[in-house]
Amino acid sequence: MSEFINEINKRRTFAIISHPDAGKTTLTEKLLLYGGAINQAGAVKGKKSDRHAVSDWMEIEKQRGISVTSSVMQFKYDGYCINILDTPGHQDFSEDTYRTLMAADSAVMVIDASKGVENQTRKLFKVCVMRNIPIFTFINKMDREARDSFDLLEQIEEELGIKTYPVNWPIGCGKEFKGVYDRDNKKIISFSTNGNGHQADAVEADLYDSSLDSLIGASHRETLLEEIELLDGASEEFDMELVRTGKLSPVFFGSALTNFGVEPFLKNFLEMTTPPLSRNCIEGECDPQDENFSAFVFKIQANMNKAHRDRLTFMRICSGKFERDMEVLHVQGNKKMRLSQPQQMMAQEREIVESAYPGDIIGVFDPGIFSIGDTVCSPKKKITFEGIPTFAPEHFARIRHKDTLKRKQFVKGTEQIAQEGAIQIFKEPYTGMEEVIVGVVGVLQFEVFEHRMKNEYNVEIIREPLPYSYIRWIDKTPVEPKDLLISSDTKVVQDFKDNFLLLFSSEWNINWALEKNEGLELRDFNKE
Ligand code: G4P
Numbered sequence: 001m002s003e004f005i006n007e008i009n010k011r012r013t014f015a016i017i018s019h020p021d022a023g024k025t026t027l028t029e030k031l032l033l034y035g036g037a038i039n040q041a042g043a044v045k046g047k048k049s050d051r052h053a054v055s056d057w058m059e060i061e062k063q064r065g066i067s068v069t070s071s072v073m074q075f076k077y078d079g080y081c082i083n084i085l086d087t088p089g090h091q092d093f094s095e096d097t098y099r100t101l102m103a104a105d106s107a108v109m110v111i112d113a114s115k116g117v118e119n120q121t122r123k124l125f126k127v128c129v130m131r132n133i134p135i136f137t138f139i140n141k142m143d144r145e146a147r148d149s150f151d152l153l154e155q156i157e158e159e160l161g162i163k164t165y166p167v168n169w170p171i172g173c174g175k176e177f178k179g180v181y182d183r184d185n186k187k188i189i190s191f192s193t194n195g196n197g198h199q200a201d202a203v204e205a206d207l208y209d210s211s212l213d214s215l216i217g218a219s220h221r222e223t224l225l226e227e228i229e230l231l232d233g234a235s236e237e238f239d240m241e242l243v244r245t246g247k248l249s250p251v252f253f254g255s256a257l258t259n260f261g262v263e264p265f266l267k268n269f270l271e272m273t274t275p276p277l278s279r280n281c282i283e284g285e286c287d288p289q290d291e292n293f294s295a296f297v298f299k300i301q302a303n304m305n306k307a308h309r310d311r312l313t314f315m316r317i318c319s320g321k322f323e324r325d326m327e328v329l330h331v332q333g334n335k336k337m338r339l340s341q342p343q344q345m346m347a348q349e350r351e352i353v354e355s356a357y358p359g360d361i362i363g364v365f366d367p368g369i370f371s372i373g374d375t376v377c378s379p380k381k382k383i384t385f386e387g388i389p390t391f392a393p394e395h396f397a398r399i400r401h402k403d404t405l406k407r408k409q410f411v412k413g414t415e416q417i418a419q420e421g422a423i424q425i426f427k428e429p430y431t432g433m434e435e436v437i438v439g440v441v442g443v444l445q446f447e448v449f450e451h452r453m454k455n456e457y458n459v460e461i462i463r464e465p466l467p468y469s470y471i472r473w474i475d476k477t478p479v480e481p482k483d484l485l486i487s488s489d490t491k492v493v494q495d496f497k498d499n500f501l502l503l504f505s506s507e508w509n510i511n512w513a514l515e516k517n518e519g520l521e522l523r524d525f526n527k528e
Contacts, residue, residue, distance in 0.1 A: 011359030035075030092442020113146035293320030393439025413457035
């Protein structure tokens with residue numbers, strides 16, 4: 001096998017999603033510990049002074065370095081080269097999660113065993129389902145009092161509409177959490193702490209081993225035998241095809257904090273999940289083994305380093321080997337270029353990469369030319385990946401700068417933040433007004449936007465909420481948009497590509513506009 005193919009086969013690229021506080025950071029950290037990428041617990045942490053998600057975000061913002069490294073990390077384990085993509089836990093940023101999932105080949109959903117499926121898991125999960133990627137579940141915090149394991153599985157199946165297959169089964173919970181039963185190998189793995197938080201000591205035993213009582217206790221053994229019988233009778237058959245299409249989720253139980261069950265999870269997960277597969281592009285399919293380089297932009301982040309006012313564009317490599325200083329074609333800009341200072345994140349370190357393979361994520365400095373969804377490829381073979389759809393905003397506000405002298409910074413800040421996809425911006429045609437309408441999917445995005453405008457662009461803004469909740473792009477109109485018959489609480493706006501749109505305050509108004517304007521055709525998503 002060529003080295004190139006060997007490198008691709010080693011790659012595992014996945015995103016971790018969870019409700020805030022379910023243990024995503026702790027699990028990520030433990031995975032990095034196993035990979036030897038960090039050597040002390042607490043290294044990934046950079047948050048938690050306050051429970052509120054905005055302050056979490058702001059706290060992270062204060063420590064930008066940490067937020068960068070925790071957004072994409074690479075480490076090696078057991079012959080694999082693993083890329084972990086972090087996602088924001090809060091549902092208001094689910095569009096960000098969606099974009100990150102576009103770059104992942106599978107997702108790990110972390111669930112708190114005492115809380116089960118939480119509100120935000122639901123919304124984030126829906127986003128996962130839209131992508132049809134394999135979803136693995138890690139039920140965390142088994143070292144605390146947990147809900148009944150059968151109930152948890154039932155809840156996941158009912159609320160998220162996905163079948164589950166427990167790969168391992170917990171033995172006890174809380175202080176009595178003794179270990180897990182590996183259903184495939186029919187072995188008990190019992191854990192004990194070794195004090196350094198690095199790797200839990202694991203002892204394996206057979207289900208009918210005479211030493212079992214001393215390992216887990218007679219009553220746990222009895223309960224386990226009963227539960228196994230129930231499980232084998234009731235649970236879904238394991239079907240890899242269903243896993244690969246995101247219809248069946250392999251479930252693992254453990255405790256990230258005490259490191260119980262993390263390594264068995266990692267081992268199984270790495271075997272079950274795939275290396276990078278072909279991706280759709282407008283020309284057909286892009287095979288990772290095609291030696292022509294291709295990648296797409298899924299994330300843009302400005303001002304990661306405040307002192308340098310830089311802007312990093314993150315790309316997921318889909319085919320070919322990337323080599324530093326190679327010439328690439330930016331398809332949307334129709335321009336050949338060299339990607340300057342390509343970087344990769346190795347745990348806390350940012351490193352300049354010399355080469356990278358399909359499945360890897362690289363960050364490049366961007367002078368402001370890239371947009372989310374753009375394709376970069378070898379000039380020898382031009383391909384275009386299908387774009388990343390934007391979510392329809394549900395909250396709108398009119399914004400302007402407090403200080404009239406700050407106009408330039410105001411325009412720059414709003415445009416850059418919009419280019420990152422952190423907000424969507426619209427203008428009011430026909431009015432000659434300089435104000436901008438900002439649309440967001442979740443209201444917390446407004447707060448983050450304001451915070452960033454102040455901190456990164458030194459502009460204080462005034463925000464006036466607008467009563468609209470529905471947005472429609474105008475596909476066809478019988479008359480000039482300004483002459484459409486619309487109710488007084490409907491507004492005509494334009495996006496920054498000059499497409500006309502309508503903002504509505506209710507669905508009733510949408511129907512009204514369609515009825516009154518024959519030939520009017522509306523679309524509820526943006527094609528680009
Ligand atoms: P998140 O990234 O999903 O938001 O969660 P994070 O890992 O930050 O974990 C949230 C809290 O839950 C942390 O406690 C963390 O220590 C705790 N935690 C994570 N996994 C486990 C587990 O397996 N068992 C138990 N008992 N707790 C767990 P904290 O007090 O909020 O933060 P810290 O002071 O420990 O940093």
